[in-house]
Amino acid sequence: MLDVDIRKRLGTFVLDVAFRGPERGVTALFGPSGSGKSSVVNGLAGLMRPDDGHVRVGTETFFDAPAGIDVAQHRRRVGYVFQDARLFPHLRVRDNLLYGFRRSPRAERRIDLDAVVGMLGIGHLLDRRPQALSGGERQRVALGRALLAQPRLLLLDEPLAALDAGRKAEILPYIERLRDDVQLPIVYVSHSVEEVARLADHVVVLDHGHVAAEGEVTQTMARLDLFPPDSPYEAGAVVPVHVLDHDENDGLTRLGFDGGVLIVPRFPTPEGTHLRVRIIARDVMLSLVRPIGVSALNILPAVVGDLRLGGDCYADVQISVGGTRLVSRITRRSAAHLQLAPGRAVFAVVKSVAIDGRPVEWSRNIDRAPK
């Protein structure tokens, strides 16, 4: 269990953040720049000393103001992966990887060089110097270095922010593997909805130094209040799905979810794979009757849950399709016209091509998929 409750005054900025994260799996710290993500991370790593509160990871207490505990940075063993990989330029990849390992207590070494090299696919890089690596390779080595220090907590501070889309796609599967294979709490800091949707189990949304929302990822990301039309983020829902089958003739894939079936462009993943897709609110249309003669392949019976009218022309509608929550962004005029209200039965229309063809592997452990 990750148990954080810290308060800190930094000039006019007041940080007051409390949340809990799972013992195993990814807790995402999500929010725009200036929301206090970095301060929380620094508090966890020991780079910043809070004025009050506590930080506990599992059975270890890193910080406890009332008890006067403040464990030194190098004794916390927080595997910190920075946005810029921060590999030591004078050491070869192998010595970079082993830097923390050699300083870890012998009795607590659970993961060795071979395991990390295999997991991250960096065997061919061991004798190189960091300068000879690509951005993606550097970040993989940085991940491995942090893991080999036998951390109690893995802290990934926007590890993909400095990479281009191609490199991001290269690294994400490795982080997913890490999440699934490593018995560690992972804190993943990001301002990218996509990364959070793909990786996180638990989300803590920060805003102006406070926790704006906290909870399981699919529940939290579907909340209407967090992503208003003027927010920098695209509102949408994160839907756990599994691949039912592929239609090779038409190049389509059928995805099963709690509430029905989605037809989407051909996914590269094999049948039976559990993954998450993100359905953007603007891509979901609502209809009172089952539409006929439309091109959209996904017509899902739904019930209106929450409704949120913006001050401008927008209306955000949360709908339930079976046990799954989707979000639809329509105009206020349409909402009035359809007389939308909680409990009203509607049909959600989702264009197949609107769903991102680069799927997100949910987990190889089916038991971790939401019930």
Place this chain on the structure above:
Amino acid sequence: MLSETETQALLLSLRISAAAVAGSLPLALICALALARGRFPGKLLLDGLVHLPLVLPPVVVGYLLLVSLGTRAPVGAWLLQTFGIRLVFNWTGAAVAAAVVTFPFQVRAMRLALDAIDPGLEAAARSLGAPRLDVFCSITLPLMLPGIVGGAVTAFAASLGEFGAIITFVSNVPGETQTLPLAIYSAIQTPGNEAAAARLAALSIGLALGGLVLAELAARRARSFLGR
């Protein structure tokens, strides 16, 4: 090619320069660390003191050394009585004079190297479980190596050419304090010794040039080692 006294002057110069650099390097490192990383009252004063020999006439440095470390000066007398160390008219005194004059070269080079180190690397090392001293030895020191080597080579080359401070402090004693520049000076002062002066001057130029080339090569090697 060289006469015995000329060879003696050359070897003495090398010995004095080596001692000057080796002796002042640890102190220069401490000063560079204090100036680059420290926050304390009087930092500006220390900065000024360290760089003073760069702008003071070397004769003044020699004079100050004489009035502080001479056998009848307080510190000098104490050194003589307690440890039996006599710097005046001695090669060690020449090394002290050369060290003081070339001290700024070392501090400056080290400080620039320190400033160029990304503090994020040290934070990363700490997060990986390294205590402060360990971080300094395993990360900071290797990363500032180009500065240390560059500063040391430059200070060595400059020590070879030091004249004013040495002649003022420890005088011009052949075989003891007569370094290359002092030998050149003596040769010029002695009628009929123009050939010797020319030889020694050529030697001096060669040494200085060699030192600079060596400093550049060392800096390049160190940079490629760090991948910059």
